[in-house]
Amino acid sequence: MTVLGTAVDPTSPEHSARRAAMLARLTELDAEHAGALAGGGPKYVERHRARGKLLARERIELLVDPDSPFLELSPLAGWGSDYPVGASVVTGIGVVEGVECLITANDPTVRGGASNPWTLKKILRANEIASANRLPVVSLVESGGADLPSQKEIFIPGGALFRDLTRLSAAGIPTVAVVFGNSTAGGAYVPGMSDHTVMIKERSKVFLGGPPLVRMATGEVSDDESLGGAEMHARTSGLADHYAVDEQDALRQARRIVARLNHRKAHPDPPAAEPPRYPGEELLGIVPEDLRTPFDPREVIARLVDASDFDEFKPLYGTSLVTGWARLHGYPVGVLANARGVLFSAESQKAAQFIQLADRRDIPLLFLHNTTGYMVGSRYEQGGIIKHGAMMINAVSNAKVPRLSVLMGSSYGAGHYGMCGRAYDPRFLFAWPSAKSAVMGPQQLAGVLSIVARASAEAKGTPYDEEADAGLRAVVEAQIEAESLPAFLSGRLYDDGVIDPRDTRTILGLCLSAIHTAPVEGARGGFGVFRM
Structure with missing residues (x-):
């Protein structure tokens, strides 16, 4: 077995602070759920x-x-x-x-x-x-x-x-x-x-x-x-x-x-699985409160998959995206998890190949989101980030194996699409209380609007109101922050529920069991044209 190691120290101040922040969010979530109950x-x-x-x-x-x-x-x-x-x-x-x-x-x-x-x-x-x-x-x-x-x-x-x-x-x-x-x-x-x-x-x-x-x-x-x-x-x-x-x-x-329905599952239930080697309780302290701080998704994978056994695919290539094979409650899964937020060309190509492999092997895919989107800038545009990002989105769009998504941290821009967001028909999609999703981060979006307004004023030859700009940026940041939070998105059914990270393995197991009531089959081809 290829057992994942761990660098998590549950007694460290960093882990304790992250855990406390997550528990505070869960308390707020419980209050919202109480309204439904x-x-x-x-x-x-x-x-x-x-x-x-x-x-x-x-x-x-x-x-x-x-x-x-x-x-x-x-x-x-x-x-x-x-x-x-x-x-x-x-x-x-x-x-x-x-x-x-x-x-x-x-x-x-x-x-x-x-x-x-x-x-x-x-x-x-x-x-x-x-x-x-x-x-x-x-x-x-x-x-x-x-x-x-x-x-x-x-x-x-x-x-x-x-x-x-x-x-x-x-x-x-x-x-x-x-x-x-x-x-x-x-x-x-x-x-x-x-x-x-x-x-x-x-x-x-x-x-x-x-x-x-x-x-x-x-x-x-x-x-x-x-x-x-x-x-x-x-x-x-x-x-x-x-x-x-x-x-x-x-x-x-x-x-x-x-x-008396005589209703049968397409696939038999797998044998009993060995649990992860690390406590699920530790998931509370892995995601930073400030989502701009990166974290290693292998620490999450190690607490979700059977026996913490994970065979990584292309570990030295496109390292901002972790991909690999595992089992979860006995069911085979292919995992894609964002490691450092940004998706570059290499990550996009790696993801497209991995998704095709899973589709050929009839293996469901699990996407663990923490992405700010695809990389921008002249160097990356010249390097083909559009066609490579399109390749990943093409693969996600046309794969026929069931897909599951969990939003752990950020899920911004087209990265949300490439990681199988709601519009790409995941069988199930859940969010952690730490998750955020929008076209881009609040500061970035407010900054873009400010730059555009400043350029417009300059083109007209009119003075720019710096005080009004600061006020506008504050209002826009507050609006986007509120509209990117899990409760707001879940209220609009952009996910299937906001869940306690500690319940993730159980919930994914229930979903995989339900998925295998129907035949699990890949596309056997049928992808669109990949721009190479």
């Missing part, structure tokens, strides 16, 4: 419980196998917007009767589970994950449909929710809906378009239009039960495939449905 707040939670109903996460807990993990996705969706954090829905991956499933659960304590624009984005992302990884979908439904004041942002794109359900079914990916309360208007199509539907006695209400709308539209006077109750759908319309007496019974029946 609180749902609609004590008043609406108590009202929901008074009706004898379980909360969304309690329903998930009863659905998944006892003592099995649930990987929640996009918990900060909607952060910084006018809508509640979490977007009134819980999504994630859990194991049901031994089958990894994509689970969505409306949170009825938040405006009755009504969908806002971030709810839509969050569920569409969940459906994307289910489709790419061939995960059965279980929808725990209790929603009054669209949040009407924001219908202009939901109605047109919202049809994709129902399109996705039909496409999943057509692809042979099972879909199951369990209706706990109202499933109204467009929401009625979730059980209507799922392969299997469970409804609950005197609880489930599924109709395109409720009694008030029916009366306005047709003059008919009706009640909830005759219009859309569980018994009517079980006995008369046939929409309900299973009739449950209460929520617990509905979840039991959902588990039995999954048990």
